[in-house]
Structure formats: structure tokens, C-alpha cells
Amino acid sequence: MQPFTKLHGVACPLALASVDTDQLIPARFMVRSRSDGYGGYLLHDLRFAADGEKNGAFVLDLPRYAGAKVLVAAGSFGTGSSREAAVYALWDYGIRCVIASSFGDIFTSNATKNGLLAAVVAEPALTVLLGHLAAADSPALGVDLAQQVITSGSLSVGFEVDPARRLQLLNGWDDIDLTLRYSAEIEAYKGALLARQPWRLLHA
Amino acid sequence: MTTAPRTLFDKLWDSHVVTTRADGETLLWVDRHFVHEGSHHAFRKLDERNAKVAEPALTFGIADHYVPTRGRPAIADAEVAGMVDRLSANAVRHGFRLIGLDDPEQGIVHVVGPELGLTLPGLLVVCGDSHTSTHGAFGTYAFGIGASEVAHVLMTQTLWQRKPKRMRITVTGALGPHVSAKDLALHVIATVGVNGAQGHVVEYAGPAIAGLSMEARQTLCNMSIEAGARCAVIAPDEATFAWVRGRRHAPTSDTLDAALAIWHTLVTDPGAVFDREMEIDASAIAPMVTWGVSPEDAAPISGYVPVLQASDPVRASYLSDAFTYMGLTPGMALTDIAINRVFIGSCTNARLEDLRAAAAVLRGRRARIPGLVSPGSSAVKRAAEAEGIDQVFTDAGLEWADPGCSMCVGMNGDRLAPGERCASTTNRNFRGRQGPGGRTHLMSPAMAAAAAVTGHLTDVRTLPVLEG
Numbered sequence: 001m002q003p004f005t006k007l008h009g010v011a012c013p014l015a016l017a018s019v020d021t022d023q024l025i026p027a028r029f030m031v032r033s034r035s036d037g038y039g040g041y042l043l044h045d046l047r048f049a050a051d052g053e054k055n056g057a058f059v060l061d062l063p064r065y066a067g068a069k070v071l072v073a074a075g076s077f078g079t080g081s082s083r084e085a086a087v088y089a090l091w092d093y094g095i096r097c098v099i100a101s102s103f104g105d106i107f108t109s110n111a112t113k114n115g116l117l118a119a120v121v122a123e124p125a126l127t128v129l130l131g132h133l134a135a136a137d138s139p140a141l142g143v144d145l146a147q148q149v150i151t152s153g154s155l156s157v158g159f160e161v162d163p164a165r166r167l168q169l170l171n172g173w174d175d176i177d178l179t180l181r182y183s184a185e186i187e188a189y190k191g192a193l194l195a196r197q198p199w200r201l202l203h204a
Numbered sequence: 205m206t207t208a209p210r211t212l213f214d215k216l217w218d219s220h221v222v223t224t225r226a227d228g229e230t231l232l233w234v235d236r237h238f239v240h241e242g243s244h245h246a247f248r249k250l251d252e253r254n255a256k257v258a259e260p261a262l263t264f265g266i267a268d269h270y271v272p273t274r275g276r277p278a279i280a281d282a283e284v285a286g287m288v289d290r291l292s293a294n295a296v297r298h299g300f301r302l303i304g305l306d307d308p309e310q311g312i313v314h315v316v317g318p319e320l321g322l323t324l325p326g327l328l329v330v331c332g333d334s335h336t337s338t339h340g341a342f343g344t345y346a347f348g349i350g351a352s353e354v355a356h357v358l359m360t361q362t363l364w365q366r367k368p369k370r371m372r373i374t375v376t377g378a379l380g381p382h383v384s385a386k387d388l389a390l391h392v393i394a395t396v397g398v399n400g401a402q403g404h405v406v407e408y409a410g411p412a413i414a415g416l417s418m419e420a421r422q423t424l425c426n427m428s429i430e431a432g433a434r435c436a437v438i439a440p441d442e443a444t445f446a447w448v449r450g451r452r453h454a455p456t457s458d459t460l461d462a463a464l465a466i467w468h469t470l471v472t473d474p475g476a477v478f479d480r481e482m483e484i485d486a487s488a489i490a491p492m493v494t495w496g497v498s499p500e501d502a503a504p505i506s507g508y509v510p511v512l513q514a515s516d517p518v519r520a521s522y523l524s525d526a527f528t529y530m531g532l533t534p535g536m537a538l539t540d541i542a543i544n545r546v547f548i549g550s551c552t553n554a555r556l557e558d559l560r561a562a563a564a565v566l567r568g569r570r571a572r573i574p575g576l577v578s579p580g581s582s583a584v585k586r587a588a589e590a591e592g593i594d595q596v597f598t599d600a601g602l603e604w605a606d607p608g609c610s611m612c613v614g615m616n617g618d619r620l621a622p623g624e625r626c627a628s629t630t631n632r633n634f635r636g637r638q639g640p641g642g643r644t645h646l647m648s649p650a651m652a653a654a655a656a657v658t659g660h661l662t663d664v665r666t667l668p669v670l671e672g
Contacts, residue, residue, distance in 0.1 A: 022634040084350035110350035199455035
């Protein structure tokens with residue numbers, strides 16, 4: 001996995017109080033193969049009309065936010081369905097960090113495992129950040145994961161992230177490689193199950 | 205040795221720990237892993253590593269999310285057919301059991317798991333689907349995971365987790381006539397909020413919970429994710445043990461006593477401490493409906509669509525967008541909302557008890573609007589047909605279809621047209637969830653049936669009782 005250390009890029013304010021994963025990628029696109037890229041499906045039904053034409057008015061599609069690497073949401077983000085495709089859509093679009101007041105638990109986990117930072121910024125700092133981006137000539141943010149700080153010019157805002165997830169992102173650790181180091185412990189656990197609770201292994 | 209009093213969840217957690225790192229991250233053993241045709245991203249990750257499924261005997265594939273509900277076994281959509289084929293191919297290649305489209309046990313994973321006795325008290329169950337919380341109804345630690353975690357479980361039969369906080373919702377009293385677990389669930393979500401239980405596991409306890417059937421408990425635990433809780437648990441009791449006994453994959457006489465001895469310990473000890481406690485009086489709950497685009501936008505059927513309040517601009521903007529999308533006028537009575545479709549189905553409300561509740565309202569009546577009824581599993585479908593419930597639905601003018609996730613998520617093509625408004629027994633009223641531009645009102649099966657009869661949101665308790 002690609003480590004996440006520091007980032008500087010265009011940041012788009014998303015003035016939506018609640019962004020569920022059904023909005024991030026509507027279910028009908030998830031039959032598609034990832035190799036084609038999921039970026040075009042990001043927030044699809046908010047960006048495109050029923051005939052597939054881009055309505056152009058959605059904030060992410062405004063020229064000033066072209067090439068955005070950071071999304072700042074006005075409330076909760078990533079609630080609902082466990083679909084990791086929501087993270088794929090963000091990643092393939094180019095988003096590397098989402099800032100919100102709260103995240104769905106499964107979303108945060110999915111994001112971390114793909115190297116995308118879900119940074120929690122509480123109010124009133126979140127409103128300040130949103131206002132700053134909307135007013136800025138060139139809306140951009142710096143995100144420093146080691147220091148847990150978001151900066152833009154003279155503005156500096158701290159953010160929260162689970163310590164274990166922070167370490168995983170900073171190092172780009174892959175869970176599976178890590179887990180395979182515990183193979184002996186896993187085998188021992190399974191052995192004890194077989195002896196004492198065989199029904200848990202569907203024996204008997 | 206004395207140990208500190210533990211909650212039910214503490215016991216479930218402790219009994220699955222393989223190892224705990226210094227930073228608190230804990231490797232847990234997974235007892236049952238359900239995969240579905242949408243799990244293809246995870247299998248691709250296995251292929252990238254040329255890895256095998258670690259425990260194929262504990263892995264079960266079920267085709268449910270994308271499968272057609274009519275015209276089986278043919279699948280008209282080539283992309284969907286490809287997904288179902290890919291699941292079948294992975295099952296063969298990795299040697300796990302597939303409950304495919306033509307299997308007499310096919311159905312929605314969260315209905316089928318308990319039916320087959322794969323879901324048992326004390327187990328840890330995961331699936332790449334957020335409504336895996338359903339299985340918590342059996343005193344099971346069950347939660348939804350993303351594709352990377354699915355791949356991790358496939359390769360190692362374990363999962364890294366950080367212990368969630370514990371919240372107890374004690375429900376006193378008893379639900380009134382025609383008030384169901386769905387109404388209780390919507391009441392909880394409206395009270396706690398869509399993120400309110402985030403980071404917590406919810407234990408439902410109290411006399412009203414003890415009085416719920418196993419089906420109703422599944423409905424309640426199913427919806428807990430809509431309050432932000434990744435999982436919910438209910439202590440197993442005699443009703444749980446009675447349900448489990450004799451199921452195909454449940455322990456048999458040789459091991460059943462040993463299992464029961466453990467299952468009886470799966471209760472919260474007196475004096476165990478929760479991070480959060482909440483109490484709800486079940487007798488005060490009325491039938492609930494949602495009006496907005498989040499499950500927390502729920503109110504008693506006697507209520508009104510909210511009015512805009514200028515004092516909170518973020519809230520006002522949310523409401524204004526929701527009203528526009530839903531085509532509602534602020535302050536209008538909920539019973540004035542006209543409906544043009546009904547859907548009875550999903551892992552939330554498509555078990556036999558749910559279909560009986562809807563049929564009890566529809567018996568001898570005609571629906572004013574078209575609708576679809578998709579039973580939760582093939583077993584539910586057969587049982588309903590044996591009782592003649594299918595006939596009640598078709599006599600009322602509704603369509604009786606095959607089991608699957610169907611119009612809950614619209615992946616299989618069962619969708620609302622733009623602007624259509626649906627009385628739905630499902631779990632999410634997010635924008636476009638049931639089809640782009642579709643408008644969803646969540647409610648219980650009895651309430652959906654009542655809306656079908658009148659053509660608008662209706663308090664099922666006000667329908668006249670039919671003679672004969």
C-alpha cells in the first residue's frame with residue numbers, strides 16, 4: 001500500500017450535511033471492473049443528469065476545484081453500505097484525503113486499507129475550513145499526517161485520526177503481511193477450538 | 205479466581221482473541237464468513253497474491269445482491285450473469301459451498317445464515333455487507349466489512365479490530381398492537397441519530413426485547429447500522445435456543461449440551477459497566493415512517509414533515525434539499541403523502557412473520573398501487589406458499605417474486621422510476637438507493653400493506669377490521 005505522509009493539493013468544500021456511500025457511488029456501477037477506473041462514478045447522481053450529461057453545476061465540477069485531492073464535507077461522511085467501491089471512486093478520481101466531522105466506521109476502515117486518510121475535524125473548525133476554501137483565490141490545503149495538522153496560508157487546524165490507523169497510513173503497511181507473522185498463534189487458536197468447541201469449526 | 209463483571213459483548217470479544225498488540229489492535233478469529241457475488245473485488249486481491257482461501261469449510265457463498273427475482277434461472281443482464289458466474293467459479297476453485305441461484309436454500313444471506321444454523325450464539329460472523337449486524341439477534345458478534353477485510357478473512361480467517369465502546373439500550377414495557385420491531389428500530393435511529401451509536405456495539409436488553417420473536421430481533425439488530433453501530437447483540441435465551449435446535453448446521457446431540465453450557469453464559473453480568481446507557485419505553489412507540497433521505501428522518505405516522513428553521517442554516521439546507529428531492533411540503537401531515545409503489549422484502553423485513561403481518565392487512569383487500577413482494581429466502585417462500593400467503597398478495601394485486609436483495613438496493617434492476625414514491629420495508633431511504641430519482645419511505649410490513657390499500661401513508665391501526 002502507498003504510504004500517506006504529507007499532501008498538498010486542491011481541496012473542494014462539499015456543503016452537504018450527510019454523504020452516504022450510496023451517494024459516493026450508486027450501486028448500479030459496482031458490477032463494473034475496477035480496471036476501468038471508478039473515478040467517473042464518484043458522486044455520480046449529484047453530478048450527472050438522468051441522460052448521463054454532466055450538469056456542471058456540482059461543486060466538484062467547478063473549474064476552480066479541478067484536480068482536487070482533498071474533499072471537505074460539512075458533516076458526516078461515508079455512512080451506510082459497506083461498499084469499498086466508495087473508496088475506489090474517491091481514489092480513482094484523485095482524492096487522497098477526506099475531512100469531515102464524523103465517518104462511518106466501515107468507511108474509515110476501508111479508506112485506511114487503501115491509503116486514503118479520513119481526517120476528523122470538529123466544529124467550529126470545520127466551518128472555518130469550509131469558509132476559507134470557498135473564499136480562497138486558489139483553494140488548496142496542506143495535510144501533514146505525522147503532525148496531524150491541516151494548513152492553508154496562515155490557517156492551521158488540527159485533526160483526529162485513530163493512532164493505529166495513523167501508523168498504518170504513515171508506513172503503508174499491508175494487513176495481510178502483518179497477520180501472516182501470527183500464523184502460529186492462529187493455528188494454536190484453531191487447535192484449541194477443535195478440542196473444546198468443535199461446532200465452531202462445523203465439526204459435529 | 206474472580207473476574208470483573210463483563211458485558212455480553214466483552215464475553216464475545218474475549219472468546220475470539222487470537223492476539224492483542226501493544227497498541228490495542230486485536231486479531232480476532234472468524235467463525236463464519238459469508239461472501240456474495242458483490243465480493244469480486246476481494247477475490248481479485250487473492251488472485252493478485254496467488255493466495256488460497258484459508259478455511260473453505262467456514263466460508264459460504266450466497267448469490268443474493270444482484271440476482272433476478274423473476275424468470276429464473278435465466279439472468280438477462282450479461283454483466284450480472286458474469287458476476288454470478290464469477291462467484292460460482294471462485295466457489296469451485298477455492299472449495300467453499302455455494303448457495304447459488306438454483307439452490308433450494310438460496311435467499312438473502314442474512315436470512316439464510318440463521319435458517320441453516322450457520323449463525324449460532326457465541327460465534328463471530330462477518331460478511332461484506334453492512335447489514336451483517338442482523339445476526340447479532342442470536343447473541344452473535346456479527347458485523348459488515350469492506351472488500352479489503354473480506355480478502356483478509358479469506359486469506360487468514362481472522363480480522364484486526366479495535367474493541368468498540370459498549371452501549372446498552374434497555375427497552376421497557378411492550379410494543380402495542382400493529383407496532384413492530386421495525387417501528388422500534390426507526391424510533392431508536394430517530395432518537396440516537398444516524399451517527400449516534402458510531403464506534404459502539406449496542407446491546408438491546410429489557411422486557412420488551414425478551415418478548416420479541418427471533419424474527420423481530422433480527423429486524424432490530426439489522427437496522428442498528430443505520431444508527432451508526434457496526435453491530436448489535438441480544439443475549440440468547442430459550443427462544444434463541446429453540447430456534448437454533450435442529451437446524452442443519454447447528455450442534456447435534458453430541459455437542460449440543462457443551463454448546464448450550466457456553467451459550468447460557470452469554471449474558472451481561474450484574475454490575476457490568478457500559479460506556480453509554482439509554483432507556484426506551486416500548487409502549488409509547490407508534491408505527492413509524494420516514495419522510496426524508498436518511499433513516500433518522502423518521503416520525504410517528506400521526507406526525508408531520510418538519511418545518512424549516514432559520515436558526516440552524518446547515519439543518520435548514522439539509523431539510524430544503526431533502527424536501528426538494530422527496531417532493532414534500534414542509535409541515536404537511538405524513539398521512540397526506542400519496543404513494544405509487546410498494547415493496548415488501550429485504551434482509552430487514554422479508555421473513556415469514558413479516559409476510560404474515562403484511563398479508564393480515566391485505567387479506568380481503570385490493571392494493572390501489574402496484575407492488576412487489578420478494579420473500580427473504582427460498583425457505584420463506586415455500587413456507588408462505590404452504591400457508592397461502594402468496595395468494596393473498598396476488599389477490600390484492602401485488603406481484604409475488606423470488607428471493608434476493610431486489611428493490612432494497614436496486615442492483616438487480618428492480619428499481620423505482622424517477623419520481624416514483626415507494627412504501628418500502630427496507631432499511632435505507634438514501635437518495636437514489638431504490639433507483640435514480642426514486643423516493644423511499646421506510647416502514648414496517650403492516651404499514652407498507654396499509655399504504656398499498658389506501659394509496660397514501662396510513663396508520664395501519666385505523667384500517668377497519670374486515671369481517672370473515
